[in-house]
Amino acid sequence: MQPTTAEELAATIRSGERNAVDTVDAAFARIDEVDGSVGAFLELWRDEATERAAEIDSRRDEGLHLGPLAGVPTALKDNLSLAGHELNCGSRILAGYRAPYTAGAVERLVAADAVPIGRVNMDEFAMGSSCENSALATTRNPWNLAMAPGGSSGGSAAAVAAAEVPLALGSDTGGSIRQPAAFCGVVGVKPTYGRVSRYGLVAFASSLDQIGPLGRNVRDAALALGAIAGPDARDSTCSEEPVCDFLKPIEDGIEGLKVGTIREVRTSALEGDAARGFEQALEALARCGAELVEVSVPLIETAVATYYVLANSEASANLARFDGSRYGHRAANARSLGEMYTGSRSEGFGPEVKRRIILGTFALSSGYYDAYYGRAARIAGALRQQFAEAFEQAELLVTPTSPSGAFKLGERVDDPLAMYLSDVFTTPTSLAGIPGISVPCGLDSRGLPLGLQILARPFADATALRAARAFERETGFECRPEPVQ
Amino acid sequence: MSLGVEEVRRIAELARLRISAREETTFASQLSEIVDYIDQLREFDDGTASLEEAEVASDATDNDLPRPTDLEDSALLDQFLDNAPASLDRFLLVPQVKATPGGDD
Numbered sequence: 216m217q218p219t220t221a222e223e224l225a226a227t228i229r230s231g232e233r234n235a236v237d238t239v240d241a242a243f244a245r246i247d248e249v250d251g252s253v254g255a256f257l258e259l260w261r262d263e264a265t266e267r268a269a270e271i272d273s274r275r276d277e278g279l280h281l282g283p284l285a286g287v288p289t290a291l292k293d294n295l296s297l298a299g300h301e302l303n304c305g306s307r308i309l310a311g312y313r314a315p316y317t318a319g320a321v322e323r324l325v326a327a328d329a330v331p332i333g334r335v336n337m338d339e340f341a342m343g344s345s346c347e348n349s350a351l352a353t354t355r356n357p358w359n360l361a362m363a364p365g366g367s368s369g370g371s372a373a374a375v376a377a378a379e380v381p382l383a384l385g386s387d388t389g390g391s392i393r394q395p396a397a398f399c400g401v402v403g404v405k406p407t408y409g410r411v412s413r414y415g416l417v418a419f420a421s422s423l424d425q426i427g428p429l430g431r432n433v434r435d436a437a438l439a440l441g442a443i444a445g446p447d448a449r450d451s452t453c454s455e456e457p458v459c460d461f462l463k464p465i466e467d468g469i470e471g472l473k474v475g476t477i478r479e480v481r482t483s484a485l486e487g488d489a490a491r492g493f494e495q496a497l498e499a500l501a502r503c504g505a506e507l508v509e510v511s512v513p514l515i516e517t518a519v520a521t522y523y524v525l526a527n528s529e530a531s532a533n534l535a536r537f538d539g540s541r542y543g544h545r546a547a548n549a550r551s552l553g554e555m556y557t558g559s560r561s562e563g564f565g566p567e568v569k570r571r572i573i574l575g576t577f578a579l580s581s582g583y584y585d586a587y588y589g590r591a592a593r594i595a596g597a598l599r600q601q602f603a604e605a606f607e608q609a610e611l612l613v614t615p616t617s618p619s620g621a622f623k624l625g626e627r628v629d630d631p632l633a634m635y636l637s638d639v640f641t642t643p644t645s646l647a648g649i650p651g652i653s654v655p656c657g658l659d660s661r662g663l664p665l666g667l668q669i670l671a672r673p674f675a676d677a678t679a680l681r682a683a684r685a686f687e688r689e690t691g692f693e694c695r696p697e698p699v700q
Numbered sequence: 701m702s703l704g705v706e707e708v709r710r711i712a713e714l715a716r717l718r719i720s721a722r723e724e725t726t727f728a729s730q731l732s733e734i735v736d737y738i739d740q741l742r743e744f745d746d747g748t749a750s751l752e753e754a755e756v757a758s759d760a761t762d763n764d765l766p767r768p769t770d771l772e773d774s775a776l777l778d779q780f781l782d783n784a785p786a787s788l789d790r791f792l793l794v795p796q797v798k799a800t801p802g803g804d805d
Contacts, residue, residue: 311783520740520741538716552794560715560717580714587738591741593745594744632737
């Protein structure tokens, strides 16, 4: 039997057919059963979640209104603040840190009556594509426990795929929601930049970071996005653009809609049978009535290089705040401020974070600034322009989410560049600030999921969701990973 | 371009990071490979657009809105101080800031 969807859970809790407390209990029981092998969760908030669920049940019993996510157990990525709870961002440097306030997106989630039940693993400071850069735990892909779940929101994707929770929040800077969603066979949404408040999200690269939902199907992801989207005065980059109802038009189909493939996305560069998976996805879109057209985005080839310069430049500045003075780890016995800074950072950060800070510092340093940061910023501007032109010829664009299905744990840890290249199709979207959804498009010959990425114009998140739903209906993918059945 | 061990050490110092001799060697080779890859951007950059024209992605959606600056009380001081490695009354405690003769700062 397929696990119940977030939408159905909320509806039955609202109607009284089901209790929120039982629902939360069932989630904890499932986690106790399978998380020993999956390793998605870093911490469970059993008491608080049960109390919150009981409060939801009693409000229902009093005849009060319940929100659209009533009683839905939800996992939070370890970089999202929930007041009073520990948050480590996958790093030793934030050991013991307790969030003094709740993130804007999490506030909205709770206002919609979802129940946060715990925090899930991630690559340290969201830097990674396999979750292996976490200093805290190893997360495994529920489809094959020897495989990486993807990253950086690997814990979010694995928890949803293993049916531990119907919903999770993640964050995406260069593919960190979409790539793990693809690897784990779930739906992941990176909304338009500015659609969701980033207040209370630990910053990695502020011009690119965006919070989004992961769910087992498109409707659940749309429901969750509707709950967390909207303006927030505490994040100046959060848009005032009104939030539309993502669910209302979601079943309308894509008959006659122009869907573009990108000429420069060469299927010959795809690994294994990812190319066949993508071709079959295009056939499914055609069966849905989409009119397939080909567009050109020549600079898409530069995206990984451009992204790694811009994101790491921003990261080197953002992570300067972790110096041992105000929170997190402080090196013992430092005799001067400088020793405290250097000691705390050197002891607290893992190798990938150090590598990226060094790369970002290099790109911003005197003598190299224009050749690296300046050049990358110019190319990102031109890339964005090319996307805008492509969207004059097509309503949506599609690419594979990743060049391959999940890779083995350990396979790429010593080769950072190979790890970065798994973001080849997700980084362009991030640089352009446009929405991108990864929706499962079948299994490769190893039995591991593949993802189709659907891109839309800024703030056309609803159109991308509608296409993802039509595609999902057509292909009928079921997320049933054998090792956790 | 390739990054040597010396260069990696110098940049790490700028970033307030101390790395071991072994890490210096590993990082130099990994970062050289990454910077080589990044150098492909040269052929795509005609250098004509100014940095001001090439806004970062956050401007793509034209939503970087200024808002009025209103002073609000923050009741969070205690929680912030709870996270501090060391504090006294309402202040953070840190090692001596003033430079000492012969000191590294």
